[in-house]
Structure formats: C-alpha cells, structure tokens
Amino acid sequence: MKPADTRESFTSRMLSSDGAVSVLVVLLGFLVGTILVALVGKNPLNMYKAIFQSLSGYNIDNGKMNVRYIGETLNYAVPFILCGFSMAFAARAGLFNIGGEGQYIMGLTVAQVIGLLGPNVPGLHWALAIIGAMLIGAAWGGIVGILKAKYEVSEVVSTIMLNYVALYLSRIICLQLPGASTYKTANFPETALLSNGFFQAITNNSMLNNGFFLMGLAVVVYWFIMEKTNLGFGLRATGFNREAARCSGIPVVRSIAISMAIAGAFAGLAGGIVALGSFRYGRVLSGMDNYGFNGIAVALVGNNTAIGTMLAGFLFGMLKNAQALMQGKQIPKEITFIIQGLIVVFIALRSAIALYLAWRSKRQLQKEVLAK
Template sequence: MKKTLSPIKISLISVGLGLVLGLIILVISGYSPMVLFNAMLRGLVGFTFDNFGNFNLRNTGEFIVSSLPIILTGLSVAFAYRTGMFNIGAEGQVMVGACASICVAILVPLPGVIHAIACVVAGALAGAIWGLIPGFLKSRYKINEVVVCIMLNYFGMYFSNFILKSLPGSSISKTVIIPESASLSSDFLSSITNNSRLNWGILIVGLAIFAYWFILNKTSFGFSLRATGFNEDAAQYAGMKTKRNVIYSMMIAGALAGLAGAVISLGTFNMGRVIGAFENYGFDGIAVAFVGAFNAIGIMLAGLLFGLLNVMAPLMQAAGVPKEINQIISAGIVLFVAMQYGIVLLLSKFGKKKKKPDKIEGDGNKIENDKVEGGVKA
C-alpha cells in the first residue's frame, strides 16, 4: 500500500521550511540567527538563550491574547471550508460581532456574569446574521459566496463604525470604557503574566475548539453538513436538506468569527474602536485554517504560531531587525502550505528507493525477468 503524508505532517514541514527561509534571509541581511530564536523563546516562555535570569511572562500573555481571535477566525474559515463553502467574510463578521457586543455592554445594564455572557452571545449572533446573508444567497440564488463576503467585509466595517460613533459618550475614534460587569478581563490571569492583557476569552476559544470538533465529527448534523460540502447532489438524493445546510454552515462560521470580535472588544481593549482599515483577523484566519489542515487541534496550534509571530515582530525590531522579516516568515509558511502537493512530490521522489530489476537480453530486446514463486515461470 502506498504511504502518503498526512495534512498535519505537511503543515509541520511547511512551518519548518518557512522558519528556515526566515533564517536564510536574516543571515543574508547581516543579522544573527539568534535574534529569531531569542524572540521566539521570549514570546513563548518569557526569557532568552542569552539571559535566562531575565524572566518576564508578559510577552507570553500577549502572545496568547494575540492568538485568541486568530484561532476563532481560523475555526470559522475551516468550518465553512469543510462543509463546501469558502468564508472569506470573517473580517466583516469580526467587526459586526465586536460592534454588537459593545452595544449590549454599554446600552443594556445587566448584573455580574450575566452581562458578559449576554455581550458574548450578542457578538456571536451578529456574526451569524452576517454569515446568513451569503449563505442564503448561495442556497437560494446560487450567488457565489466569495463575492458577497468581500462586499460584506466593507459594509461591516463602515456600518460598525457608524454605530459605534453613535453610542453615548463616544469620540471619533473610540467608545467609552465598558462596565466591569461586561468585561472579559481577569485580574488573576493578568497578575500571573506580569500585567498582560490575558483574559477569560481563553475559555471561549477552548469551548469553540471543542464545539468545532464535536459538531463536525460526532453529530449527525455535522455529517449532514460535510456530506453537503462533498457532493450536494448526492446529499440531496440521500434526503438531506442541502439548501438549509448551506445556510447553517455559513451561520455557524459567522458566529465563530463574531466570537472573535467579542473577545477583542470585551477582553483585549474593553471598548469599541472605530477603525479605518481591516485589521486582517479574518484573512489571517484563512492562513491558520490551511496551515492547521482544517483540524481542530491543528488550527489551535497554527493560531498560536501566528500569534507568536505577531509578538515576535516588535521583539525583533527592538534588536534592529526590520518587521518585514517577520512578515516574510509568515508568508513563507503560507506559501509552502499552498505548495503542499509539490512538497509531497519532492519527498516521494527523494524518499523512493529505486530497485534495479533483473533483466536478460534476447533478440536485442531487454526483457524483464518475471519473478514467480519457486523462481520458475510457468
């Protein structure tokens, strides 16, 4: 039986090749490779190879905070992809999710933990509604979801900005600080990471990862969604409601991205921000989904990797390395993942052992000597 590399192994090879590419560019540019290793180690565990005594977990906390929304958008893109859809609209879903969660935080006074839960649910519902639009248009009118999602990204950004600036006490660039009852901030998590912005959004991400795995792999509903993505005609012939599945798929994907917006606004910043350009959480989610091979654990690890690269950028800049080097590493990893079939082909060629068959010559022609049991040809 012919052995093939699993998608996870291909992703690991791609990550390694991306890091090697970054090291090569560092050396060519005249920088020490230790700059990359030190920045990576400081972001992960708070110290460097050069100075083990200078222990600071703040960078570790910030690396996790940076990873949380990227993991959620990665899950969003992957969920849609595994059910036959391409959710390129996670960026807009993030922004409307953030806007909805801030609106509930400021306008709807609720007690204690209930307030924070209501805000998170509002963010997920807003993202689901934003995902419903391309899902409905695709199922009902066969309109390509990619085009609709791209347009909704811009609509979501400008619509959210308009709403946020209209809230009481808002300035031209941000809203007021949300009430403590609506915040996902944690004094405990912040204290153990030297006053980083690590927050309870980590629990939301953990639940989302479990829900992604459970729905797609352990439920008949998830099987129905995946079957629709594999072959819509066959699924419809089998009695599955494919049009409904397309809508549900995009709604769940949108809800995951909306959760990312809620985590950003309620946990990282504790206020609504009026932004003039995309922050690329949704587009990073596309890369994370592919690098993670659309597997729940793979997406989590890929999201942590991209979060680490985000934290490494200022650390490398402090050592005099241009931020473009960090961007090259990220782009290199995505490039090698996109070249996965080429990687498989190269590995299969270099790993194949060529066997020279026994041959005999007769009448000027080379005839392969058939090997049969007992060494005698019948």
C-alpha cells in the first residue's frame, strides 16, 4: 500500500499503520458520540466525567476518590478481552467468529453447573469449573471449525445459529439446577467462587477476582501461540492464503478446526470467569450478555494482536463501568453502545483508506510520468 516515494507524507504513514488507524477510529467513534449527546441537549462533559471516574475512581464533581471503580473497570474488561481473543484467534486463521457469544454462554452454563454440583474441595472446585467452561467453549467452537473445514458451511451463518442454540440450551439446563427460579439459581458454595480477598481489600470491595490472573495468563498464551509456535504460524499462513498454505504442507482442515476450538476456549473461559467471579448465584439467562458480540469490536480495534486486544478490552470495560455513572448524570447509558457500534462501523469503513492510498499513489505515478 505504501507509495513508492521515499519521502512519505505524515498522513500516508499514519494511514498505513494499523495501530494509528485504530486510535483514529476510536477517536472518531467518541467524537460522533459526543456530537450526538450535545445534539439531544445534554452536556457531553458529564459523559467524560463518568468515563474519567470509571478509569481513575476520582469523582470530579465532589472531589471524592473511590478505588472500587478501578477494580470494577478491570473486572469488566476481563470478559471483553477474552472474547476479543476468541474473535482474534479465529480471524488470524481467516475465519470470522461471530460465535463468541454462544461459546461464552456455554462456558458460563457449564461453570454454573459444576459450581453448583461439583466437589466442594477448595482450590479444585473452581479450577474444575473453569476447565469445564474452557472445554465446552472449545467444543462449541470446534463444531463450527469442523462444519467449515469438512462441509464448507459458512462460519458466519453457523456461529450465529449456535449462539441462539446456546442461549436456549443454557436456559433448559439452568432451569434444572438446584434452587432455580425463572431468573436465578441457588447461591454457589464458597469453594466455587473466584473471589480474591487481597483484590477486594485493595479495591474497596470491588468484584475484581482471580479471573484477572487467568486473563493475564490468556494474554501470554495467545501471544505465545500466535508468534512463537508452529501451530500459530500454520494458522496465520492459512489466514493469509489458504491455497498456498495447503501447498506448503500445512494441514488446512485441521488448522481451521483447531483454531476455532482454541477461539472457543477463550470465550468459554470468559463465560466461566463471569459466572463464578461476578455473581454469587447462577443466572438463568433471558438474553445475551453481549460480551461475545462486543469481543468482535475489541479484536477489530486491537488488530488481533495480544497487546492491542488487551488495550481495547480495557477501553470497553471502562465504557461498561461508566454506564451506571452516566445514567446518574442524565446521560443515557446507551451512548456507550452507540460509540461501540460506531467504532465497528468505522472499522468497516477503513477499507476506504486503502482505496484512498491506492488512488493517491496512482495520481503520484501519473504526475511523475507526465513530468518526464
């Protein structure tokens, strides 16, 4: 894409950098969101006060500091980051995983089942639940991979279908759990919870829990698989050019199935962490939690890299935590959904940048030829 000219202009260098474009896209999303808030007669400053408070814990209006907000922001970021990895991992192999939501729901469901019925052994209980959540997520994603690789079923359609299968299946299962009413089950035993006394102590009793460590581990694992292993190389090669990968002896069918399974495991982990970390009881879901769908946006903003996805996940966690604060300042909290949606739309529109750069270099070439 880069123009042949060595004296590249600042703009074209910016526009060729994925990271810079992501920052630009996020800023554009916030800009349009801000304009919208102003247009409906609200004060956009209140929106930013809420965001600042969810980021720093500092309330500008009364000068009070509460570190709990920081803890909550970090806790909200965990499922966003993990669902982002779910999307990103599949994307690296050239697949579009809209199924993060379904994989997340299945992980959440199995974690709740093991949480309520599992062995009440400290340490082992929650670990079993989390492993179960990852395995079912992997299975839920793996199905998609196999359908895609063996039967050429579009992963876009099959993941959408599996999201809703997961939602209703989860309801059927959770309604059978001990103490189940129409919306919740009995409380989890202590041994199933991911809560971390130290985190609670330093963040003024926020919900921040051991899931945060698991997320950190997942970042390292994602980076390691992608950048340092043959498996990751094969996946990326498959994503770049499937035929070329096949010709160089990379087992493409297996690559696709494995990458969807690993992608599913990330989302399943997110479901397990939310189930046992953010709630004390099992939930009978009546709708989607939307972490999986937003994971798509997180991965797109993060350009499918480990660090980028993590940063984007923190951004989304911050926005989610700011929702209640915004509502308290008369800003409809749905503005955060609008900003997230806008970010994804702008990412779709970034293909315009490639068109623009191509047009520019063509014009440059024309100029040079005419000058001769």
